[in-house]
Amino acid sequence: MTTTAPAHPGQGGALTTLTGARRLTRLALRRDRVVLPVWIGSIAALAWAVVASYQGTVTTAAERVATATFSAGNPLARVFDGPASGTELGAMALVEGWKIIAILTALMASQAVVRHTRQDEETGRAELLGSAVVGRHARLVAALVVASAASVAVGVATAVAIAAPSGLGWSGAWATGMAATGTGLVFAGIAAVAAQVLSTARGANAVAGGALGVAFLLRAVGDVTGTVRADGVYVDSSWPSWLSPYGWGQQVRPYAEDNWWIAVLFVGLALALVVVAFRLADRRDVGLGMVPPRRGPAYAGASLATPFGLAWRLQRGVLGVWAVGLTVFGAVFGSVGDSVETYVAENESAREMLAVLLPGAEIVDLYYALTMAIIGLAAGGYVVQALLRMRAEEVSGRVEPLLANAVGRHRWLAGHVVIVAAGAAVTLLASGVAAALSYGAASGDLATGLGLVSAAAVQLPATAALGGFVVAAFGLVPRWAGPVTWFALAAALVMSQLGKLFELPPWLLDVSPFTHVPLVPAEPFTATPVLWLTTAALALGAVGFTAFRSRDLAIGA
Amino acid sequence: MDHVIRAEGVSKTFGRTRALDGLDLTVTAGQVHGFLGPNGAGKSTTIRILLGLLRKDSGTVRVLGGHPWRDAVELHRRLAYVPGDVNLWPNLTGGEAIDLLTDLRLGGSGRRGRAARRAADRRRRDELVERFQLDPTKRCSTYSKGNRQKVALVAGLAADVELYLLDEPTSGLDPLMETVFQDVVREVCAGGATVLLSSHILAEAEALCDAVSIIRDGRVVETGTLAELRHLTRTRLAATTSTPVTGLDHTPGVHGLTLGDDRRTVEVEVEPEHLGAVVQHLAGHGVLSLTSTPPTLEELFLRHYGDELAELAGNGNGNGNHPTGTKKDAR
Numbered sequence: 001m002t003t004t005a006p007a008h009p010g011q012g013g014a015l016t017t018l019t020g021a022r023r024l025t026r027l028a029l030r031r032d033r034v035v036l037p038v039w040i041g042s043i044a045a046l047a048w049a050v051v052a053s054y055q056g057t058v059t060t061a062a063e064r065v066a067t068a069t070f071s072a073g074n075p076l077a078r079v080f081d082g083p084a085s086g087t088e089l090g091a092m093a094l095v096e097g098w099k100i101i102a103i104l105t106a107l108m109a110s111q112a113v114v115r116h117t118r119q120d121e122e123t124g125r126a127e128l129l130g131s132a133v134v135g136r137h138a139r140l141v142a143a144l145v146v147a148s149a150a151s152v153a154v155g156v157a158t159a160v161a162i163a164a165p166s167g168l169g170w171s172g173a174w175a176t177g178m179a180a181t182g183t184g185l186v187f188a189g190i191a192a193v194a195a196q197v198l199s200t201a202r203g204a205n206a207v208a209g210g211a212l213g214v215a216f217l218l219r220a221v222g223d224v225t226g227t228v229r230a231d232g233v234y235v236d237s238s239w240p241s242w243l244s245p246y247g248w249g250q251q252v253r254p255y256a257e258d259n260w261w262i263a264v265l266f267v268g269l270a271l272a273l274v275v276v277a278f279r280l281a282d283r284r285d286v287g288l289g290m291v292p293p294r295r296g297p298a299y300a301g302a303s304l305a306t307p308f309g310l311a312w313r314l315q316r317g318v319l320g321v322w323a324v325g326l327t328v329f330g331a332v333f334g335s336v337g338d339s340v341e342t343y344v345a346e347n348e349s350a351r352e353m354l355a356v357l358l359p360g361a362e363i364v365d366l367y368y369a370l371t372m373a374i375i376g377l378a379a380g381g382y383v384v385q386a387l388l389r390m391r392a393e394e395v396s397g398r399v400e401p402l403l404a405n406a407v408g409r410h411r412w413l414a415g416h417v418v419i420v421a422a423g424a425a426v427t428l429l430a431s432g433v434a435a436a437l438s439y440g441a442a443s444g445d446l447a448t449g450l451g452l453v454s455a456a457a458v459q460l461p462a463t464a465a466l467g468g469f470v471v472a473a474f475g476l477v478p479r480w481a482g483p484v485t486w487f488a489l490a491a492a493l494v495m496s497q498l499g500k501l502f503e504l505p506p507w508l509l510d511v512s513p514f515t516h517v518p519l520v521p522a523e524p525f526t527a528t529p530v531l532w533l534t535t536a537a538l539a540l541g542a543v544g545f546t547a548f549r550s551r552d553l554a555i556g557a
Numbered sequence: 558m559d560h561v562i563r564a565e566g567v568s569k570t571f572g573r574t575r576a577l578d579g580l581d582l583t584v585t586a587g588q589v590h591g592f593l594g595p596n597g598a599g600k601s602t603t604i605r606i607l608l609g610l611l612r613k614d615s616g617t618v619r620v621l622g623g624h625p626w627r628d629a630v631e632l633h634r635r636l637a638y639v640p641g642d643v644n645l646w647p648n649l650t651g652g653e654a655i656d657l658l659t660d661l662r663l664g665g666s667g668r669r670g671r672a673a674r675r676a677a678d679r680r681r682r683d684e685l686v687e688r689f690q691l692d693p694t695k696r697c698s699t700y701s702k703g704n705r706q707k708v709a710l711v712a713g714l715a716a717d718v719e720l721y722l723l724d725e726p727t728s729g730l731d732p733l734m735e736t737v738f739q740d741v742v743r744e745v746c747a748g749g750a751t752v753l754l755s756s757h758i759l760a761e762a763e764a765l766c767d768a769v770s771i772i773r774d775g776r777v778v779e780t781g782t783l784a785e786l787r788h789l790t791r792t793r794l795a796a797t798t799s800t801p802v803t804g805l806d807h808t809p810g811v812h813g814l815t816l817g818d819d820r821r822t823v824e825v826e827v828e829p830e831h832l833g834a835v836v837q838h839l840a841g842h843g844v845l846s847l848t849s850t851p852p853t854l855e856e857l858f859l860r861h862y863g864d865e866l867a868e869l870a871g872n873g874n875g876n877g878n879h880p881t882g883t884k885k886d887a888r
Contacts, residue, residue: 199647199698200647294696295650295694295695295696296649296650296652296653296694296695296696297650297652297653297694298650298652298693298694299652299653299656299679299693300649300652300653300654300655300656300657300660304649304653304656304657305656305657305660305661306660306661307661309657310646310657313646313648313649314646396644397640397642397643397644398644398645398646400605400610400640401638401640401643401658401709401712402658402661403608403609403610403629403633404608404610404633404638404640404722405633405638405658405661405662406630406631406633406634406661406662406663407630407633407661408629408630409629550612551612552610552611552612553605553610553611
């Protein structure tokens with residue numbers, strides 16, 4: 001072992017391991033010249049839209065106080081948005097807007113790192129580059145430089161989009177930009193570590209996404225168990241929020257405190273992760289992960305040797321991760337349900353506000369309906385990811401030997417579709433049951449808890465409709481299936497979480513399947529939307545099956 | 558007279574690229590039929606149309622008497638395919654991938670028949686795994702290119718079918734394994750099966766094929782048995798004679814004559830129809846030794862691609878005798 005082994009940027013030694021980093025950075029920027037500007041532009045545009053809609057709806061000082069009081073006092077707002085930070089308009093808008101900025105920035109940065117590291121190794125491009133005059137660490141450096149630059153760009157663009165049109169002042173806008181950049185840097189670091197440990201790009205992206213989920217969960221717990229200050233418009237989060245980089249962004253409190261010192265946390269964690277990633281990179285071979293490959297069976301079991309069996313083998317890992325993740329999510333949100341109820345029972349004004357929001361509904365019912373709406377969207381994420389596996393299999397040429405065999409196209413497609421449909425149902429139910437049980441355990445009212453599983457079940461038709469859309473896109477426009485379906489999911493997320501705030505026209509909201517889901521159990525169950533969604537799912541699926549039957553198979557790379 | 562594959566006037570375009578341009582291909586039962594052409598000539602596109610993975614734009618195609626697009630599944634039970642560039646499921650072992658691909662073909666046949674066929678396939682598969690020296694317990698992600706290719710070969714050749722479609726099946730194989738491959742192909746043919754072997758390795762085609770079709774720019778420019786094709790090409794003669802050879806340079810059908818200093822060693826290329834006359838001429842000078850080398854497949858092949866070679870060499874005047882005029886990638 002040489003003393004200069006853990007070379008990383010900013011450290012003068014071991015320059016040889018970085019040879020070529022500059023060229024690779026240019027290559028990465030060239031490859032991302034469309035993707036990254038779209039991410040950056042979208043994030044900034046959404047930040048602008050949140051602020052603008054607040055300016056349009058909350059105009060008088062009295063309205064500001066009322067809104068801030070509501071979001072400070074309402075545990076639902078604390079779980080889903082974050083800690084209220086006073087009555088400044090910018091502060092209020094960014095408490096609500098942070099989730100979009102943080103989630104999208106984290107995804108952008110982590111995917112950029114994985115794209116230029118592990119994905120290159122998986123496709124063999126890295127080997128080609130590695131044989132050229134390129135240092136061992138050059139690729140990782142290039143990926144991190146690109147992701148960091150994109151994160152800084154998000155910060156600047158967001159700050160400009162917040163301050164320039166609104167006239168709210170620059171210091172809070174820059175503080176928000178700093179928080180966005182910091183979040184991007186941390187998740188670039190997480191992705192850099194994941195790309196060393198896991199041997200597939202899909203796995204590395206899943207770990208980074210999982211880390212984002214954990215970060216969201218930690219701060220949700222910290223914020224809901226936090227304390228409201230005497231003025232009633234300000235929440236001090238409890239310690240779990242401080243364990244989460246997502247939470248740090250909220251603790252910056254733009255337009256309220258502008259806590260610039262939190263930049264130290266972001267940069268410190270990001271640097272630590274980068275150091276870990278480089279140390280790991282020193283200990284492994286190109287193309288391999290940290291886990292050594294094991295030998296396996298010399299013969300296939302009977303269950304593998306059918307299209308369905310193979311599809312299950314390919315799909316079970318993704319399903320397992322999502323099912324466990326959403327079950328944990330459900331359990332955590334369920335356990336918080338009781339304190340939501342307690343709070344509202346003690347708080348007159350919160351009760352009144354909820355009565356306005358949805359008259360006659362039990363608070364715990366509404367809480368569950370809103371929680372499960374999020375879980376439903378997350379299950380939509382599973383459906384999109386799992387169904388797009390079909391496209392990945394096709395593009396990589398692994399479908400060809402199957403269809404050149406005695407396997408009909410419909411049979412192959414059906415194998416994946418059935419597993420994903422069943423997987424979505426299992427995931428939603430597991431999440432709903434976990435939420436119900438943990439609510440029951442916390443409140444002692446297991447009967448009410450179990451009744452709430454319906455809130456999860458009712459998400460399934462909407463999730464299925466999204467799945468039908470993916471299958472249709474796969475059949476009709478295979479090349480665009482990935483971007484189109486992820487965009488559809490992102491649009492559904494924005495409509496569900498911010499649709500009311502943006503005052504989007506009803507016809508536009510109607511496009512998303514998730515806006516049709518009845519708020520069971522807060523609202524009574526209605527069969528009509530469920531039937532329509534199921535019909536849409538089946539019709540779209542049929543279109544996809546028919547189109548796939550009559551199109552060319554994508555061949556090779 | 559039994560045509561296992563019959564394609565007439567098949568065309569296929571991808572966007573603006575014309576991959577196949579009126580391709581005709583006929584493969585007779587029991588043949589090993591070489592399908593020769595350089596990269597990008599349209600070999601793989603043709604095979605994928607024969608498999609019903611791609612849809613032809615025009616023309617007619619019959620495989621084993623069936624319609625490759627409509628009857629895909631039924632036909633695929635009766636044929637096996639070995640692609641030249643194999644991408645396997647990284648988390649399956651090689652053995653699992655082989656079994657998956659062989660067992661899939663048996664789906665749909667009756668339970669009893671399936672068990673019997675599976676047992677037969679498994680025996681054959683074990684034998685081939687042994688002969689190709691493949692370790693079936695390793696994950697596909699850890700295989701080298703050659704070993705991935707062996708997985709595809711074993712999966713394809715272990716099947717007991719009527720037709721084998723092999724698309725550059727030996728890319729990445731070492732010479733030892735190449736020999737094993739040739740043995741196995743001869744065995745399946747001895748069993749009465751038909752093989753379409755797409756290749757650009759001419760020695761391999763020469764060793765195995767009964768007939769060849771040469772493809773260029775999406776159309777077949779030459780087809781026939783090797784004997785027929787050889788007949789179209791010059792034979793190389795080398796002889797030593799007892800008296801100095803004279804007059805040969807004016808004999809019709811003679812090319813590339815080289816004479817030794819004493820005019821008693823002769824090397825010459827002769828057009829097939831003049832071969833008899835030249836041999837008689839040499840006999841008049843008292844032949845001490847005579848070797849006759851039939852044209853190699855390479856020479857046949859280069860007749861159709863000679864102009865391209867000339868172009869690559871930079872002396873651009875080689876307008877060969879192939880029917881198509883321009884080449885799409887000519888610079």
